[in-house]
Amino acid sequence: MAIEQLQSLLGEDLRAVDRAIHRLLESDIPLIALLANYVIESGGKRLRPMVLLAAARMFGYRGHRHHTLAAVVELLHTATLMHDDVVDAAQQRRATPTANALWGSQAPVLVGDFLFARAFQSMVADRDIRVLEILSAATRELAEGEVLQLQNTHDPDVAEEDYLRVVTAKTAVLFEAAARLAAVISERPQAEEEALARYGHNLGVAFQLIDDCLDYSATAADWGKHLGNDLEEGNPTLPTIHALAHADKQGREAIRRALAEEGAAWLDPVRAAIERTGAIEYTREVASQRASWAKQALATLPDTEERQALAAAAEFTVGRDF
């Protein structure tokens, strides 16, 4: 399995990243230490750090900056999740209660801010303006993606193109930044940096699209959230966007009402419309296309074990059931 392949390949590096993360979360303020550690330990797959680490090793990078920067990327991601869960009033993520489910929404808003700030401070300590430009631009797009998604909430008329902008901003951009940083700290030529950035970007889009499929098609036990989360939040994603464009009148009506009002009651007819229109298959196809672009982008990069693992990760991303 690709994730385990990456994990065993990156074993020592991943442990170094976890140590870096824990150093960044040290605080004499108990509420920070408690929540930050809870969220960071709640079973994240560390995908973004793995992309950065594997790419740095592919380039034969020999320093320690990749550990710090991978920790920074994971912190940015974690801060976003904390705020996202507050905004969605989400009760579960990765089969465990969210921070807001346990402590209410006040502390996660402020501890999320601390994570952002700590990530900034740590990337500044790396003292490389190029790195800072990449990460600050990514953070800005991440924030824009979150607002854009909120703006699209309860709007059944979001077009596929608008939706792809959300996916790009809220997910692809940080994968892209993680990949790009590996090329930058390894001082690789511009063409290789762009190729790797393309890998990260397309991997990120594929990853998010599959996430969106699983929200309608996973078995809840594997998935760690309950099904129909997006529908309940009134969040249009590619499965509902495609189904809305191709369903019969009854199916369209179900999707529109589900997104506009409280969606949970409409999960069954919406899932039926998604099934009849092949919307999951369509979304998986778009994701597969992205995964294959990601793999193609690797072609000009050093042909190492790590490159193979990155290619396998792209395949895993679209093949996964969780």
Next chain:
Amino acid sequence: MAIEQLQSLLGEDLRAVDRAIHRLLESDIPLIALLANYVIESGGKRLRPMVLLAAARMFGYRGHRHHTLAAVVELLHTATLMHDDVVDAAQQRRATPTANALWGSQAPVLVGDFLFARAFQSMVADRDIRVLEILSAATRELAEGEVLQLQNTHDPDVAEEDYLRVVTAKTAVLFEAAARLAAVISERPQAEEEALARYGHNLGVAFQLIDDCLDYSATAADWGKHLGNDLEEGNPTLPTIHALAHADKQGREAIRRALAEEGAAWLDPVRAAIERTGAIEYTREVASQRASWAKQALATLPDTEERQALAAAAEFTVGRDF
């Protein structure tokens, strides 16, 4: 009046900062443009930018970086206010409805994140690691201060010293950073940078302490919030900390219950205890001490019109009724 003196002295610079702020808030995402502009226009006094601008002029600074950096400081401050108001479920600030009062709490969480990210991106574009170190450290302390304040909520046993740490982190640190940046971009010697930082720090503490007094003693019309806000939020501040230490049994009981439970019902007996123990006078005295330290810190700096205005601002801060 000191604020108007500063405003007229800094007229063109302040307008340049406002233009810089508006450039930073430009977005093709309507929800960002709407909320960010609403909050930034909601009558903030631009005190932190004014400190930076006046100090830069005192040093004869001739570039344009002070405009961008003052805009960045105001953005960081504004982002913090947005999240603070969400956490407190505050309905009014500066006599206008808060963003969460108008749009609910979801958008302000995410637009606040955008402001942080945009501020960070803009300071990176300034390309000076020293500046980035100062601002990222300040942002981290700001976030810590907010969490610390939340942690102290409903705790009547917060000591004066603990409280001063909150004030330092949530208010003084950003004033200090604003002041310090003026010395850094003007390439002044370390001793002058430290003197100016001391000015900003003490000004910030004084400013916050007076804010805390006004919450119990202002006339609501001037103040722009309703009285007893801190009590209602269970937020111990120097007036209640001092009163608790010096009140009779009945007064102590009122303060304890007000902070531990819902405070609004206890406002009258708490105000009576504050009055009997001279807690407002005590807090104003501590603030005056800080303001005079702030003024003393200016002694070794260039004796210009701007230095006089900075000294007057310290006096205004402790003399104000709003």
